[in-house]
Amino acid sequence: MESGFWQQAGAIAWPLAIALALGFLVQQALSSVSRRAKAHVATRLRARVVRVIATPAAVALPLLFLSIAVHATPLPSEWIARAQHWLSVGVLLCFTWLAVRAVGAVERRILREHPVEIADNLRARRVQTQARVLSRIVQGGIILLGISIALMTFPPIRQLGTALLASAGILGLAAGIAAKPVFGNLIAGLQIALAQPIRLDDVVIVEGEWGRVEEIGSTYVVVRIWDERRLVVPLQWFIENPFQNWTRTTSQLLGPAFLWLDYRTPMAEVRDALQRICESDERWDGRVCVAQVTDADQRAIQIRLLVSARNSGDLFDLRCAVRERMVEFLNTSHPYALPRLRLRFGRVKPDEMRERTMSEAEFHGATTSPGAEDVNEADLAEAPARDGISG
Secondary structure: OHHHHHHHHHHHHHHHHHHHHHHHHHHHHHHHHHHHHHHOOOOOHHHHHHHHHHHHHHHHHHHHHHHHHHHHOOOOHHHHHHHHHHHHHHHHHHHHHHHHHHHHHHHHHHHHHOOOOOOOOHHHHHHHHHHHHHHHHHHHHHHHHHHHHHHHOOHHHHHHHHHHHHOHHHHHHHHHHHOHHHHHHHHHHHHHHHHOOOOOOOEEEEOOEEEEEEEEOOOEEEEEEOOOOEEEEEHHHHHHOOOEEOOOOOOOEEEEEEEEEOOOOOHHHHHHHHHHHHHOOOOEEEEEEEEEEEEEOOOOEEEEEEEEEOOHHHHHHHHHHHHHHHHHHHHHHOHHHOOOOOOOOOOOOHHHHOOOOOOHHHHHHHOOOOHHHOOOHHHHHHHHHHOOOOO
């Protein structure tokens, strides 16, 4: 009886041991191939393909060997069916993993072929945005599909799914309400990928914050603020709310620098000085360099120095430089042009206090409203008749 037990144990153990040994050897070989391919992944397409396939295959092939070995053992058929079911689920998830890695590899290929580290990167940013957003959506769909298929292989879950479909009215409505943010962000992601109101590296103003679009995920956008903070915004927000995009079609921008100066400011010399400042600064793109009087009050006039630059970063620095150098120029060459408050002290002379006496006619003319409120002689003659007064 003992010999029969050991024979049966050996009949079960040997196929499993051989499968595990083969799986281990295959896993080690594929891991070695993946490590070698990593050294050439940046230059060779074959190495990138091998690296994508090798890791999921290193898990799927041992599971496949175990499934074959379990079928060759003298275990009860119910045990064999259950073990093969779990192993087949593992292989299915490995194929799902492989599909996700393949989509990621295609995305990386597109990103490599369209770098944004160039001067005119508008098309590259457009392509990268579409690739990143669509890749996240496709990967999410593949994962959801793979897990759904794996769960549907279990009979209790399949029966539960059938029952839920039979009563899907209220449950579907509740699920739809609960999943509204998820589906809203999913649809917003598709809209952003196709219409592209924002792209990677776009300069945007969101909630009053200036920053660049650093990452576009499947549910949110990360905006890198100028002081290195990160603003995380749901995708749906960009569809439902207005925002500023400074690089929608081009990165070129105009920007003003305002100064309050005295009324005696020589505008011709200010314009000449502004032109010299712009021409001596490499951040100016040569398009706009204008000085205008845009406002005036009882003490000073407002000067707008309008300049242009290739991008928002250069524009901000150029505006600061123009403001600083213009103040320096005025302080050196025309100090009287700087704003000042004028006060007059002293006694008033007697002749300035002498009042001019006006005649009655002059007073009447100076205080009479012209036009419609004048009264002529015809109106005065007709007035008694209108009022019912007879002579």
